[in-house]
Amino acid sequence: MNKIEPIISVRGLEAGYADRVILKDIDVDIWPGEVTVILGGSGCGKTTLLKNILRLQEPYRGSVKFWGQEVLKMDEPSFNQVLRQVGMLFQNGALLNSISVLDNVAIPLEQHTKLSRRVIERIIRVKLRLVGLSHAIHMLPSELSGGMKKRAGLARAMVMDPRVLFCDEPSAGLDPLTSAALDDLILDLKQQLNMSIVMVTHELASIHRVADRVIFLEAGAMLFHGTLTEAKQAGIPAIERFFEAGRFE
Amino acid sequence: MYKLQLESSALALSGRVTRDDVPAFLIEARDILKGKQPRALDLSGLEYLDSAGVAGLEELILELKARVPELKIIPSTPEVEQVRQTFKDSDQPVPKPVSPGPFESLGESILQGLAGFKEAFVLCSELAWWSLAGLFDKKGQRKGSFTAQGVLLGYNALPVVCLLSFIIGFILSLQSAAQLKIYGGNVFLPDLLAVTLVREMGPLITAIIVAGRSGSAIASEIATMQVSEEIDALRMMAINPLRYVVVPKFHAITVVMPLLVVFAIIVGELGGLIIGMSMLDLSLTMFVSRSIEIIALKDILISLGKSIVFAWLIVVIGAYYGFRVKGGAEGVGKATTASVVAAIFAVVIADAIFSLFYLA
Numbered sequence: 001m002n003k004i005e006p007i008i009s010v011r012g013l014e015a016g017y018a019d020r021v022i023l024k025d026i027d028v029d030i031w032p033g034e035v036t037v038i039l040g041g042s043g044c045g046k047t048t049l050l051k052n053i054l055r056l057q058e059p060y061r062g063s064v065k066f067w068g069q070e071v072l073k074m075d076e077p078s079f080n081q082v083l084r085q086v087g088m089l090f091q092n093g094a095l096l097n098s099i100s101v102l103d104n105v106a107i108p109l110e111q112h113t114k115l116s117r118r119v120i121e122r123i124i125r126v127k128l129r130l131v132g133l134s135h136a137i138h139m140l141p142s143e144l145s146g147g148m149k150k151r152a153g154l155a156r157a158m159v160m161d162p163r164v165l166f167c168d169e170p171s172a173g174l175d176p177l178t179s180a181a182l183d184d185l186i187l188d189l190k191q192q193l194n195m196s197i198v199m200v201t202h203e204l205a206s207i208h209r210v211a212d213r214v215i216f217l218e219a220g221a222m223l224f225h226g227t228l229t230e231a232k233q234a235g236i237p238a239i240e241r242f243f244e245a246g247r248f249e
Numbered sequence: 250m251y252k253l254q255l256e257s258s259a260l261a262l263s264g265r266v267t268r269d270d271v272p273a274f275l276i277e278a279r280d281i282l283k284g285k286q287p288r289a290l291d292l293s294g295l296e297y298l299d300s301a302g303v304a305g306l307e308e309l310i311l312e313l314k315a316r317v318p319e320l321k322i323i324p325s326t327p328e329v330e331q332v333r334q335t336f337k338d339s340d341q342p343v344p345k346p347v348s349p350g351p352f353e354s355l356g357e358s359i360l361q362g363l364a365g366f367k368e369a370f371v372l373c374s375e376l377a378w379w380s381l382a383g384l385f386d387k388k389g390q391r392k393g394s395f396t397a398q399g400v401l402l403g404y405n406a407l408p409v410v411c412l413l414s415f416i417i418g419f420i421l422s423l424q425s426a427a428q429l430k431i432y433g434g435n436v437f438l439p440d441l442l443a444v445t446l447v448r449e450m451g452p453l454i455t456a457i458i459v460a461g462r463s464g465s466a467i468a469s470e471i472a473t474m475q476v477s478e479e480i481d482a483l484r485m486m487a488i489n490p491l492r493y494v495v496v497p498k499f500h501a502i503t504v505v506m507p508l509l510v511v512f513a514i515i516v517g518e519l520g521g522l523i524i525g526m527s528m529l530d531l532s533l534t535m536f537v538s539r540s541i542e543i544i545a546l547k548d549i550l551i552s553l554g555k556s557i558v559f560a561w562l563i564v565v566i567g568a569y570y571g572f573r574v575k576g577g578a579e580g581v582g583k584a585t586t587a588s589v590v591a592a593i594f595a596v597v598i599a600d601a602i603f604s605l606f607y608l609a
Binding site: 097098109113114115116118119122123125126127129130134138140141142159160161188192193 | 331
């Protein structure tokens with residue numbers, strides 16, 4: 001029987017900004033076909049962790065492996081090959097403002113595949129329908145609301161059917177129905193394409209719907225790494241307070 | 250990897266179809282189907298599709314249905330069918346927005362121009378009112394903002410204004426000296442330089458530098474405040490944004506612009522003096538005395554008056570483009586560029602009008 005290996009493996013990661021250390025000694029494994037949620041209070045280093053895993057920032061020390069390959073010392077062309085299998089949804093969508101939603105979502109397909117424009121447009125129509133933005137296909141990002149920008153950003157992040165999708169607060173600022181639809185989409189991507197998803201979110205409802213595994217950060221240190229049920233039973237006061245604060249019964 | 254086979258009247262697709270296979274898959278299917286009209290598409294051997302694979306398959310089905318409308322599709326496994334369902338296109342493309350015709354565009358531009366003119370008029374009148382009111386009542390302005398803006402718009406611009414004025418004085422004299430020497434008119438260099446710098450080049454060059462440097466800073470600052478809702482926040486605190494943000498700039502530039510022009514003229518003269526002394530054998534005393542003699546009080550007053558008008562144009566245009574910014578960061582960039590172009594254009598036009606009045 002084949003042993004299942006983590007798709008991303010982080011060891012001893014230390015990172016920050018200039019002299020300010022934000023993350024200390026982080027060890028994380030991301031497993032295939034799972035939704036991993038990174039939790040923690042504001043400013044605890046969740047987004048910094050994502051950025052350091054994806055080399056948008058260079059960590060001070062540590063190791064980050066994607067599919068067993070060390071990426072921190074990889075040259076740019078090799079790392080770009082890894083990135084072709086990765087999608088990233090930024091907090092505010094990070095769309096290019098000068099081009100339409102259609103052209104924004106088309107960028108990865110146009111740059112990395114030989115698909116015809118007709119097939120590309122078909123794929124984009126589908127992806128925009130999945131995020132509920134069919135009507136906005138010809139709009140410019142400046143004509144979209146914050147939530148719409150985020151959904152267009154998600155369509156772009158998943159347009160290449162990446163093996164792993166990183167989402168930085170995907171449901172923040174969305175209404176509960178859209179947020180739930182987004183969670184369903186994430187579950188569909190996981191089940192049907194065996195996609196792995198790494199999410200930073202504060203939304204407890206969303207965490208309960210989608211999380212297979214949670215990573216809890218506090219003040220840059222990792223307090224817990226395991227399933228949601230284990231997290232609740234771990235008896236760690238910070239985690240208990242986090243879940244308690246979100247209860248509304 | 251996929252496999253395509255035409256068996257009797259059915260086209261069979263099996264294996265895996267991913268985004269890397271789709272272009273070749275469609276070409277191969279079209280080759281196989283040349284002159285053929287299969288009655289069925291057999292997907293039972295299909296093992297995996299990604300979203301691009303679904304799109305490619307949809308294209309194939311569309312082409313097959315164009316040949317055989319009653320095409321029978323033999324489904325794949327439930328897992329693959331679920332993926333097909335998730336990534337199925339609605340087949341109802343969203344219509345592209347219709348672009349307006351030439352007359353509609355012309356009408357739209359005229360209406361926008363009129364609306365812009367009205368906005369500019371309202372802004373100018375409000376700014377004039379609040380600037381006057383602000384002289385007597387400092388309420389609604391941040392403490393120390395006049396000094397801060399004076400440093401920003403005047404003191405910080407001084408090095409670049411002086412450097413460029415020196416170079417311009419130097420170049421003007423160099424070019425003139427070559428001609429004056431031929432006709433023995435060395436003695437007229439101070440006259441020529443003083444008149445050019447005081448009446449034209451001093452105020453004009455300073456205004457162009459300030460428009461590029463400080464005008465763009467004003468437009469981008471206000472535009473950034475607008476897109477990040479800081480202007481709305483001021484309004485919600487019952488603070489007039491024009492009074493709080495623009496009036497201190499208006500007051501500061503009114504004071505510092507004439508000073509910058511004075512510095513520009515003096516430094517420009519210095520550039521000319523070097524050429525006069527080194528190439529035309531003019532003495533320092535003679536150069537200075539002729540420069541002072543040729544300039545009338547009227548010239549100085551017009552020069553300083555001009556500089557104040559230029560300063561007001563720069564602030565008003567910067568504020569106008571800053572306040573009417575649309576969109577996010579890209580809008581800020583566009584507003585800044587537009588404000589610099591418009592400010593330089595307005596300064597040159599205003600200078601031409603001043604010259605006409607002066608000669609009349």
